[in-house]
Amino acid sequence: MGQAVETVLGRWSDGPGPLHRKLSDALRRAVERGHLASGERLPSERDLAARLAVSRSTVVAAYDTLRQERLVESRQGSGTRIRPRPAGGTPRTGFELSPVYRSLIDGPGELISLACAIFPAHPLVAEAVATVIDEDGAKLLTHNGYVPAGLPALREALADVLTDDGVPTTPDQVLVTTGAQQAVSLATQLLVRPGDDVVVESPSHSGTLDAFRARGARLVAVPVDDDGVDTRAVADIVTARPPAALYLMSTFHNPTGAMLSARRRREIAELVAEHGIPLIEDNALEGAPLHEERLPPIAAFAPPDAPALTAGSFSKAAWGGLRVGWMRGPAPMINRLAELKAMNDLGSPLLDQAIATRLAPQLARLRADHMVYLRRNLEIVTSRLRELLPSWEWREPRGGPSLWIRLPVGTAAAYAQVALRYGVEVIPGDVMSPHSEHGSYLRMPFAEEPPVLEETMRRLAQAWEAYSPTEEPSRPAAPVVV
Numbered sequence: 182m183g184q185a186v187e188t189v190l191g192r193w194s195d196g197p198g199p200l201h202r203k204l205s206d207a208l209r210r211a212v213e214r215g216h217l218a219s220g221e222r223l224p225s226e227r228d229l230a231a232r233l234a235v236s237r238s239t240v241v242a243a244y245d246t247l248r249q250e251r252l253v254e255s256r257q258g259s260g261t262r263i264r265p266r267p268a269g270g271t272p273r274t275g276f277e278l279s280p281v282y283r284s285l286i287d288g289p290g291e292l293i294s295l296a297c298a299i300f301p302a303h304p305l306v307a308e309a310v311a312t313v314i315d316e317d318g319a320k321l322l323t324h325n326g327y328v329p330a331g332l333p334a335l336r337e338a339l340a341d342v343l344t345d346d347g348v349p350t351t352p353d354q355v356l357v358t359t360g361a362q363q364a365v366s367l368a369t370q371l372l373v374r375p376g377d378d379v380v381v382e383s384p385s386h387s388g389t390l391d392a393f394r395a396r397g398a399r400l401v402a403v404p405v406d407d408d409g410v411d412t413r414a415v416a417d418i419v420t421a422r423p424p425a426a427l428y429l430m431s432t433f434h435n436p437t438g439a440m441l442s443a444r445r446r447r448e449i450a451e452l453v454a455e456h457g458i459p460l461i462e463d464n465a466l467e468g469a470p471l472h473e474e475r476l477p478p479i480a481a482f483a484p485p486d487a488p489a490l491t492a493g494s495f496s497k498a499a500w501g502g503l504r505v506g507w508m509r510g511p512a513p514m515i516n517r518l519a520e521l522k523a524m525n526d527l528g529s530p531l532l533d534q535a536i537a538t539r540l541a542p543q544l545a546r547l548r549a550d551h552m553v554y555l556r557r558n559l560e561i562v563t564s565r566l567r568e569l570l571p572s573w574e575w576r577e578p579r580g581g582p583s584l585w586i587r588l589p590v591g592t593a594a595a596y597a598q599v600a601l602r603y604g605v606e607v608i609p610g611d612v613m614s615p616h617s618e619h620g621s622y623l624r625m626p627f628a629e630e631p632p633v634l635e636e637t638m639r640r641l642a643q644a645w646e647a648y649s650p651t652e653e654p655s656r657p658a659a660p661v662v663v
């Protein structure tokens with residue numbers, strides 16, 4: 182099943198020019214990129230107008246343009262379809278990338294993008310770069326450069342960090358990866374076959390849901406509350422029909438900001454050990470705390486040989502551009518993941534790993550600095566929300582760089598269309614959900630510097646004033662019908 186057409190169109194209304202032109206351009210692009218296939222039926226003019234929060238005449242004009250270009254055809258009774266195209270176009274892929282990572286590929290353009298929570302680099306990163314060049318450069322350049330499992334010094338440094346965090350770890354239990362994203366993708370390659378069940382939280386991190394979907398997994402959703410995932414729901418699923426893997430974000434949950442309680446960590450650890458169900462714990466957001474309280478990863482509550490993998494990253498604590506993360510687990514599983522890492526890219530770049538090696542002992546300080554930064558930002562955003570958007574609801578997150586906001590009326594997908602025209606890219610909750618739930622929620626990152634946050638809030642408030650829920654889609658987030 183394809184994605185909702187408004188998702189496929191992405192930030193179609195960005196930039197100058199009449200709306201109908203931008204819409205026909207975006208539809209053409211979607212066909213060229215293989216997001217809309219030959220024969221695929223487009224929504225009716227009325228339906229698309231409602232979903233994109235534009236007038237019907239805008240859609241009529243866009244479809245007219247595409248008909249003149251012979252890209253679409255309309256027939257009485259069967260609606261408007263994409264015409265068969267000559268060979269040579271982009272083949273339609275088996276999965277659709279969610280707009281969160283799509284936005285990184287396209288770049289922000291003129292918009293303020295709330296697609297990802299991206300921090301400025303911590304000043305210690307620049308210091309570590311200089312030290313690596315001055316002190317490690319000559320030695321590094323004598324290395325052959327290929328270390329698929331990771332630079333030994335970095336594996337050692339990370340093993341020390343993890344041991345200090347309460348989970349005794351040896352270097353052969355650590356694989357260095359290109360961010361937490363690759364750690365989770367490699368675990369997916371190792372553990373999941375097409376058609377397998379994977380238990381995920383709802384909502385969840387769309388970047389990982391994309392990886393599972395691309396692998397052909399069947400997503401089994403479990404709810405999340407303030408204490409993290411509902412462990413009873415996980416236990417019921419695991420005993421009824423054991424999945425290929427559990428994917429959980431215990432510290433912290435993206436997008437709700439929940440932190441899995443110690444009791445629930447123990448319960449998950451017991452399930453993993455007792456049933457041998459592989460766990461992929463994704464702690465990519467650990468570097469973005471809002472409180473001092475810390476808990477060890479779930480693996481700390483399980484026997485050492487239990488199939489519990491824990492992903493971590495320098496992205497939030499230090500800098501996303503470093504692209505260094507890790508996976509911790511039993512040595513035999515880490516060894517298998519290293520084989521996959523070798524096949525994927527033969528190892529992460531040596532210089533980046535050397536910089537991370539310098540930063541690893543400072544992770545606690547980096548986290549503490551981010552806590553101060555994020556708390557100030559949270560204060561700014563929540564006070565502006567109370568002032569400008571008092572009907573929006575949210576709960577105080579335990580950690581992580583985003584608010585999970587509930588709109589009082591309408592759908593976040595339709596509001597996102599209006600927000601685009603006020604210069605903000607908003608990610609609606611259904612994109613963050615395994616089965617397009619949470620249509621009345623949106624995720625609002627607050628990792629940017631205060632002037633950007635202030636401007637974002639101003640534009641969101643203007644867009645909210647302009648959004649009238651009569652513009653609501655008749656069938657919210659319905660997929661393109663093939």
Ligand SMILES: Cc1ncc(COP(=O)(O)O)c(C=O)c1O
Nearest residue numbers: 360361362386435465494496506
């Ligand atoms: C839960 C989660 N996993 C993985 C990632 C990707 O992280 P990285 O930059 O380390 O690849 C993110 C990014 O925000 C995330 O929130």
